[in-house]
Amino acid sequence: MQTITLVSFGQFPKDILEKTAEAVMEEYKCHVNMRDGHLDLGEFFDAARRQYDGNALLKQVQSMSFPESDKSLGIFNVDLFIPILTFIFGQAFLGGNTAIASIYRLSNERYGMLPDQNLLADRLKKEAIHELGHTLGLIHCRDPLCVMRSSTYVEDIDQKSQHLCVSCRSILEI
Ligand SMILES: [Zn+2]
Numbered sequence: 001m002q003t004i005t006l007v008s009f010g011q012f013p014k015d016i017l018e019k020t021a022e023a024v025m026e027e028y029k030c031h032v033n034m035r036d037g038h039l040d041l042g043e044f045f046d047a048a049r050r051q052y053d054g055n056a057l058l059k060q061v062q063s064m065s066f067p068e069s070d071k072s073l074g075i076f077n078v079d080l081f082i083p084i085l086t087f088i089f090g091q092a093f094l095g096g097n098t099a100i101a102s103i104y105r106l107s108n109e110r111y112g113m114l115p116d117q118n119l120l121a122d123r124l125k126k127e128a129i130h131e132l133g134h135t136l137g138l139i140h141c142r143d144p145l146c147v148m149r150s151s152t153y154v155e156d157i158d159q160k161s162q163h164l165c166v167s168c169r170s171i172l173e174i
């Protein structure tokens with residue numbers, strides 16, 4: 001059984017990390033550890049874009065060693081980007097051991113709607129399971145309900161489930 005470490009950087013709404021840990025545990029039948037990460041995020045801030053460098057943060061999380069952990073997911077609350085995209089919800093090393101995700105663009109408030117903590121938690125669960133799926137070697141899937149379907153907008157996240165489809169699951173079990 002694999003062990004996945006969720007490393008949170010910054011403050012998060014109550015219970016959201018615990019709910020995400022449970023969902024990851026159920027989906028991948030793995031152990032999940034939770035840790036508080038400590039980083040000076042100022043070093044990763046791109047002043048011109050007013051966003052945080054997703055590639056540098058991914059490498060940073062990779063460089064932190066978490067004993068007894070097979071995979072790590074860094075969870076942030078800041079706006080992440082990579083050079084070719086306006087923003088990212090998260091990213092991962094395909095088949096590697098590290099992923100990152102941010103709740104920054106997952107909250108209703110970001111889009112001028114009323115807060116919904118359950119919806120926020122559901123979105124983070126899906127994002128976490130999606131990025132960890134990449135570390136387990138899964139690529140994007142066309143099944144509209146599969147958690148490995150790519151999401152450009154937050155509505156895309158809402159339309160998929162938090163689960164792998166049968167075909168993605170069968171790849172994992174090879
Ligand atoms: Zn993806």
Ligand SMILES: [Zn+2]
Pocket residue numbers: 141142143146147148149164165166167168169
């Ligand atoms: Zn799938």
